[in-house]
Amino acid sequence: MSKLSVIDNKRCVGCQSCMFACSRRDGNAGLSNSCIGVKSASGIEGDLTVVVCRACADPPCAKVCPTNALIPKKGGGVRLQKTKCIGCKLCQQTCVIDAVFWNKEENKPVICIQCGYCVGYCPHQVIKLLK
Amino acid sequence: MNAFNDTLSRVLYIDVKNKKFWVTERKDLFDKYIGGAGVAIKLLQEECPSGADPLSPENPIIFAVGPLVGAFPLASKTVAMFKSPHTGDLGESHAGGRSAVAIRLAGYGAIVIKNASDMPIYVAIHGNKVFFRDATTLWGMGSSLTAARVMREREIGTGYRSIMRIGKAGENMVSYASVTVETYRHFGRLGLGAVFGSKKLKGIIISGKQTLQVTNKKTYKDLYDRIYKEAVNSQVMKKYHDIGTPINILNLNNLEALPTRNLKQATFEYAEKISGENIAQNYLGKRVACAHCPTACIHLANLREQYSDSPYFYKTTFVGYDFELLYALGSMLGIEKPEDIFMLIEEVEKFCMDAMSSGVVLAWATEMFEKKLITENETDGLNPEWNNTKTYIAMLSKIVNPPNAFYKAMAKGVSHAAEIYGGKEFALAFNKNEMPGYHTGPAAHLGFLIGARHSHLCNAGYSLDQSLLLTQDVAPETIIDKLIDEEAFRQILSSIVVCFFARGIYNLDLISQLLATMNINYNTDDLKRIGKEIHAEKYRFKCREGFSFDKLEIPGRLFETPEPTQKINKEFMRAALNYAKEKIKCQ
């Protein structure tokens, strides 16, 4: 399976094109559906951090989900079964790299499905889908 | 149609005196004037009483974004409007960073700040909630970077937020104090920082990440891809990314149009050294982008400074630079070394004051001292001279904390200072706003004079000089017509709101299609009409506040220092201004 990876965060210019791309997968504009995060931990003068889901082989987020809404996938990562999710945020609190994002409008997590759509919009080769 | 849900027409009103906020639906304004500059000027007309003192609680601060923000690449700017404490005229300033996307995705099309607080505060806007935080401890801090860090660390929303703040220049109401956004972008010109200061408003943090609905998902994605591809493949955008605007240092120097040493010259012997090319090769540390802009035109240089008290003790700072800074704090002051320019930039960044105005004010003072029109009495013991960075740094500090009447006057701009101390012929300002770095010919200067915000950014002046006037004789009337047409078009760009650097990509036809995906239906003729209307509304405000073409003064220096077209003369300029007066008509 392919995995979204950060190749070199020092090339990142913070344009957030990847975030907008990820959110646009469902066809709408804005950012609520993005599951990739670009942030400047110590201001724009510092390095930018690009947060992507690492598709863990034994995903901690799935383990804490009380309703088993997060189903571990073969090869790593999880799939969200929205109808089961009760919006408790335990998965978000458990992910130590903050790769579980939150869609406030739906009150549900958004977690990367390793589709690679964002990669096509990074103008500076920061992220890549690796086999 | 009715089910279409967009939050653009929600206007957030914040009363900083009574610590209250409310939201009003203003579809009336957004339907008619799109957003951004169009809506901001209407809100300013409503909120700012005629004749208001710009530093009184009566003067509102308006921020507005447009329908394309948050939806399409390069739609990354926020428009600020206020009555300018620097000119007493319309104050309009644009900034990017993450401000526009954050405002739009927090669920607003505009924000109106009213009244004045009785204690220092900063305002935190997170989605539907507004918090008033006590900023007493941040007031008076030496560097505005610290205030930003405190806000960053105490507030939520990292990755989806924008932080605006002022420095000491704003607190002390220097009339050209700026508001810094995300450290490297600014509401730079015309003194928004002083208006913040007068309201005891240290900063604003705003976060949001909502969804924006589109009318047709497939069309939306297709149009998005088209713009994105153009943005990353276009040669123009590549130019902004590679060397950035500083490419103009050598271009203008070769044309003999680069204002140098208070425009005593239009070429600079050290242009090569302070050129974008040289700086990119030897100092460029990294580039950053505004939110939703793949171009990344913000260039940051690495400044390594040694502490004087210890041989192996250094500090390293990233300093943002672009053409206007290299001109105003470089050639205009005869600064020969990039490191010295960076140190001056660092200083104006620390205080948050407009770099262009600061440079021009210092250049005027240097010439005044050179001509012995002022002495050490006025300069408080300093000897301003070209290329003397240390003295300039000391002077900036005195402008912000004036020890005497001379620095107090400098803190109100070059026109004001020259009014008192003389040297008006070489006080380089247009309608009191200090000149930008283009001595390319009459069109550039006419653009600064008649442009609704007297900035180079709203008109095509310097490109008209090069594309037309350099090679042909053109009537002054033609120049004015072209300037006004272009400015009307740019009102559309600043209402939807996209970055002016993308003006080659965003033509009216495309804009009309993009607006349709956001459920706004205007054809290109409608857009042209609205552009003209917005331009007229700005002039309505200006005239109401006392603007008059007859009062416009042209600094004598412009006629003395040759420019490439050799067409600047008093008759040409007067004829042009008379025609502009007829055409625009103040009523």
Ligand code: SF4
């Ligand atoms: S790989 Fe797909 S789901 Fe994951 S961050 Fe990129 S666009 Fe979003």
Ligand code: SF4
């Ligand atoms: S698209 Fe690339 S450069 Fe832009 S923010 Fe994302 S990772 Fe950084």
